[in-house]
Amino acid sequence: MFVDKAKIYVKGGDGGDGLVAFRREKYVPEGGPAGGDGGDGGDVIFRVDEGLRTLVDFRYQKHFKAQRGEKGRNKSQHGANADDMIVRVPPGTVVIDDDTQEIIADLTRHGQQVVVAKGGRGGRGNTRFATPNNPAPEIAENGEEGVERWVVLELKVMADVGLVGFPSVGKSTLLSVVSGAKPKIGAYHFTTLTPNLGVVDVGDGRSFVMADLPGLIEGAHEGVGLGHEFLRHVERTRIIVHVVDMAATEGRDPFEDWAKINDELKLYNAKLEERPQIVAANKMDMPDAEEQLAEFKRKLAEIGKELDIYPISALSRTGVQELLYKVADKLETIPEMPMVEELVELSERKVYRLETEEDEDFTIRRENDVFVVDSPSIEKLIKRTNFSTHESVMRFARILRKKGVDQALRERGAKDGQTIRIGDFEFEFVEQE
The missing domain is CATH 3.40.50.300 (P-loop containing nucleotide triphosphate hydrolases)
Known part of the structure; x- marks a missing residue:
């Protein structure tokens, strides 16, 4: 059977959570922070294998998820990074983002590879948040979520x-x-x-x-x-x-x-x-x-x-x-490489957009009595914040004030006790005395 088109789901591994821990050693009565960072999640990587000729395997396995990174450890030890997930594809495979229809990669040579779903970064442990004013912080970050997407694979026959x-x-x-x-x-x-x-x-x-x-x-x-x-x-x-x-x-x-x-x-x-x-x-x-x-x-x-x-x-x-x-x-007179207009040199191509100043922007709108803040960077911050500790909550509030979200909400008419929604997270607006 020859299969030349397949649609699959890929997800990079989530980063491991950072750890809140302190030194507990004899003769060290006031041990400092000792929580390590979480490990990075694994990437999902497509790699060309010249031994493959069809996409038939993707008929039976359509989901590919990389492992998440390990949690941070005590004694300031870094959690282990997860192994990357290698997915073998035949030469001549074009990888297309299903949502945008953008060509992510055009894989033609044996061993050529591309990261199609980046793993999330590990969260920072409380060792990273120590300052002279707060030498023993109870703050640690959650691991970042890995990139997830649906991609379409199209195989163009590699024939002379x-x-x-x-x-x-x-x-x-x-x-x-x-x-x-x-x-x-x-x-x-x-x-x-x-x-x-x-x-x-x-x-x-x-x-x-x-x-x-x-x-x-x-x-x-x-x-x-x-x-x-x-x-x-x-x-x-x-x-x-x-x-x-x-x-x-x-x-x-x-x-x-x-x-x-x-x-x-x-x-x-x-x-x-x-x-x-x-x-x-x-x-x-x-x-x-x-x-x-x-x-x-x-x-x-x-x-x-x-x-x-x-x-x-x-x-x-x-x-x-x-x-x-x-x-x-x-x-014998024609170059070996196939003459394809959209051929991509993957070693020099960046698949993912880097964070820019635009990521700091936010917009505020109202849905009845609820104020909705739209901001990818703040939603990302929420996912990385561990709200189980008071210090993490206060850090989150400080960042919002620094970004100007509090002042913008007041200008839009937000009052004490009204509901604010950011992504899937809701909280009450509290005026500071």
């Missing part, structure tokens, strides 16, 4: 050569005779519903991977028929072998077939028009094929198009070897 053409022109037959692949072959349209891959041994020590891609029809660039399911794989190929039914066995004009397929490729991605293309004039053992080939070449000349055309019969294997030699020769 892609066979394109209308349904039933003989692409599957050609692949079956030049490689060990055993594609389903039938005398009806769309026999091939998923790409078939085969390794072609040219016979002179050279080899390449060929993909028999699903048949194409008009309107495919808009998703008609197999549409985008077909076109996403064409992007990966270094050479296009355009198989044309030169005998016109279904009553279509071979030149019109060739022109329509190329129009669909160009409308989907203009760069595909520049991709090297070889025409395999198939079914040359059928009546009228020679006349149709001559007419095909005449029409190409009229539009000033020069193409390598190889008359073949996939069924009788006539002319197939010459075609393979030409393909192998042309591959």
Whole structure:
């Protein structure tokens, strides 16, 4: 089974909580703070494994959660960081954020990797909050939550050569005779519903991977028929072998077939028009094929198009070897890396937005008698604050005053005892005397 699209949930591990602890040693009557920091949560990392060829495993496991970091320890010991979760994906996998549709990564090389869900930072223990004014603080932070998101994985076949053409022109037959692949072959349209891959041994020590891609029809660039399911794989190929039914066995004009397929490729991605293309004039053992080939070449000349055309019969294997030699020769002149427009160099790419001054902004709105404060940075602060200790509560209040939230609430009409909501957290507004 070939699976080329999957939607999965990923979550980085939560950071471990910081610890409130104090030295309890003999002959040290007033031991200072000794609570350690929590460990960082594990990242969820996608790594390319060239041994994989499909996304079939993601049909059965759709949730990937990294471990959380350990809690801080006494004696100022740091909690252990959690191990990263490595998720193996095949070469040619494009990772897309399901909410924004942003391309997070385009993974093509063995060993290439990207962090798709960052683990949360560990919370600070009370050792970190000691000051001359408060040498024994009972303050510790909760661990930060790991990033969570739904991502869509799209696999574009990593093949050197892609066979394109209308349904039933003989692409599957050609692949079956030049490689060990055993594609389903039938005398009806769309026999091939998923790409078939085969390794072609040219016979002179050279080899390449060929993909028999699903048949194409008009309107495919808009998703008609197999549409985008077909076109996403064409992007990966270094050479296009355009198989044309030169005998016109279904009553279509071979030149019109060739022109329509190329129009669909160009409308989907203009760069595909520049991709090297070889025409395999198939079914040359059928009546009228020679006349149709001559007419095909005449029409190409009229539009000033020069193409390598190889008359073949996939069924009788006539002319197939010459075609393979030409393909192998042309591959030697083309760069190894697939020519994909959105290719991303992950080692230099930052997937996550860094905190900026905008994170300090907040807005206040009213929902009946409740004042709602919207601020990502304050919501994050709430999650990291341990409200079980009085000192942590007072620290949280000081930070809000410093940000100007108290004054802004007063200006909006907040009175003593009214309810304030920040995220999922509600508390009463208290005027200081």
